[in-house]
Amino acid sequence: MKKTFWQKLSAWHKGEFDFTLKTTDHVDPPIIHEYTGKEHTIQALSRKERAFSGALYNVLCVLFCLILIGVLLGAVVSLPPHGNAENPAVNEVMDRYVEEGMQETGAVNTVAGMILDYRAFDTLGESFVLFTAVCAVTILMKNTKRTAPDGTPLPMVVAPGIVDYSKDNIVKTVSRFLIPFIFVFGVYVLLNGHLSPGGGFSGGAILGSALILFSMVYGEDRAAAIFSERLIKTVVLVSLSFYAIAKSYSFFTGANHLHSIISQGIPGRILSAGLILPLNVAVGFVVCCTMYSFYMYFRRGRIQ
């Protein structure tokens, strides 16, 4: 029996008819996947069609990338030549950073003065990029302790092919001597960030790599006994809060032209350059904790 359009519409409203299918009684049989046994909902393409669309996709991808590479290279070639004194980038901004940076920020290392004093808001943002990354990795990788049905924790399964450095005598012996030196070097780079090349990001990376080496050689359990999740959380909390509060004090006094209690000191001394030294230490701690916790999450899904 052929229905009129309005009859169909009323049947659709009552839920007895669907416009998207030809009729209600004839439904295509679902395609069952040969291995998983699950239903395919998408109409499978024939092998020829798939091969064609795959080839087309590859060709277009390569073409697009080549065009983009050409455009970018063309743009770079027509940029002003590197190191030319006539360049637009050689302007009053650069002059003041280089010539007056030391008096104004108290930092001998101009880069430290730039990122932690002139343009400190950007660096505040950057350290929170790290914090966001820690949160995202934690969400992705954090596992609860794997336990058997009776509640006993299951042992870690080490995949074949992964070298266990705690059993390697050469690595163990060399690291035993090296780790203290790496730590001292990291602390040096951190504390001298305002005087010499280095600072929070590089010093923190060195400290973090020392921690990772320590946990590789002495075993994760011994590392976890010293650097617990609680300790790492506390360090990150204190460092970032200190950073945000100290810097907002400096923003606030600067913007309102108020007197700031932070003095620059004598450039060249270890206790100088106002907030740059403590901020370097705070950034260093955050970077160090970030690296170590990334390693632990990727290695076994938790810090403890």
Place this chain on the structure above:
Amino acid sequence: MLQSLFASDFIENFPLFAIILCLLCAVISFVLSGSGARRLTYVLVSVGMGLNCSVLLHNLITGERFTYMMGHFPAPWGNEIAAGLLEPAFALLFGVVILCSVAAGKSRILLDVRADKQNFYYILVDLAQVAMFALCYTNDIFTGYVFIEICTLASCGLLMIREGGKPLVAATRYMIFNLIGSGMFLIGITLLYGVTGHLLFPQLQETAAAAWSSGMYHGVMVVSIGLTVSGLAIKSGLFPFHFWMPDTYGTATPSSSGILSGVISKGYIFLLIKIIYRVYGLDLFMETGIQNILFLFGIAGMIIGSVSAIRARTITKMTAFSSAAQIGYIFMGIGMGTREAMIAVFFHICAHAITKPVLFLAGGALIDASDGKRDFNALRGAAHRNPQAGFAFLCGSLSMIGFPIFTGFISKLYFALSAFAFPHKSMLVLLALAVSTILNVIYFMYVSVILYSGKTDPARRVGFRQQRTFTVAVFVLVLVNVAIGLHSQPLTSLFEAGLDLFLG
């Protein structure tokens, strides 16, 4: 009395306070429990709304833009934030939408997110909010990039926090698209720095205009502007880069979909408008011809997004594809570039930001009332099972279609009016608007009729008592929608005054 209170200069500190407060709350939530972090987020977003509202009132009274020095060093050397009328207005809007999305999706967050990761959800919401504030207020292109990064990472986290394979695949796809966008934006600002030597907006605008008129760097500047604009367009999901949308918005927990589609994509668009007006200047941007590309892709997005939405067989996919269509409207307006079109763009950002979260959240509640099934056959009669969600979905659909008394109507009206003042292509704009509206009607009304059709078992009915926060939060958004739809004049004059301040 009140007027002198809001006129005081101290209010100029408030954007800084809002940003620092968000950062501190995010860090503190790191050691809090899930419910503690949630309460802190509610308090934080409310305080942020108060602060932005005060800035808006302050600027309305003084009638001027102000710039705020971040630190002891003035403009070309130090960082700066700036606020006219549009910046606090959009920061306020984003705050309202974030608060309502999080509050309405609270019960789903409790289900979807594992108990020991609950506080991370709220950390990411805090961070997304600080990124939105910073993107609104920044007067420095590199600060913009830094907070785009925070925004990208936070939104990936908001997606993948829901356990399971599908959200993970969707988050990976979202991340790839977004990182391509960030990379293009970064290369774009690097090239621009190479020919100007500045990063702050006012100095950048002067030197960019000088570099353009010198004629030496036309090629570099066109590439740079193209990369910056396309980077932000990819991140906000302009056609043909909208293919991450259906999976992403479809699989995430409804609050995340609401925040991502309503707020985060709009933050990128607001930054793009700021860069076009305050960095390149409208004249320079028009000379490059990039606005024509945006215009065409916008129109293509309006049509193709809607066609994809009609073909979609689940409610979440349909809503997600409809987002692609609405982003198309916004980019069409940016491509037109006239003053009237920009007012329409601001209205459409507003309309989409307050409507799309309602659709996602109500859609999520309707799916829950249909045993967690997303396809249209299972959703038949869902509005009888959950009347509040059904009504909210209907209101949202009507607003997206452009039904009078809703905000969506105002924005479409302004788009149509601006088309008449747009030489050469007014017919094209009107035709695109008409076709797209008809397509919108087809899929939104199809779903709404399905939701209200069929019989249902009264025992499966979800009442008001089971979902108090959901109902209140969603209906706040619906009421805001209707209020703007009925009284659009104050907002129009706000946008006009804001645009004048923008142009300086």
